Amino acid sequence: MYQAKIYITLRQSVLDPQGSAVTRSLHAMGYENIKDVRVGRYLVVEVDAAGREAAEEQVHDMCKKLLANPVIEDYTFELVEV
Template identity: 55%
Template structure:
């Protein structure tokens, strides 16, 4: 029996990779008077729902999704979390 899992995926540039978008945002914030902001990095946030038999299987699928499509492993890091699982609805007559 499978369960429905909700996942949150965070993709960020590796610390060694320059982040021109982050630099532009930091500059804009400084221009707006936020001189106390440093180290702005821009990333991606993905939410998805998937079916899996167990949480371990869901995590394994998420790992493969990130490696194969959602993140570029050469320049990006990723992490994910399973938010909750919804048991399939039972049908009764």
């Protein structure tokens, strides 16, 4: 069994209105030294695969087909055996 920790972020060229809203909220709370906030998703997926390579390939597949939007998002992941 493998656990994939998947980090999905908007591409740098894509505007992040949620991140801008968080930045403004933090400034309003007095944290003026916050320069930028980007908001993404963090998924933890348990994959029952035969081996590491099979698990990696499947996670790439699932990211491209469902979990991330490759037009505007990038993803990275770490795989650990559990």
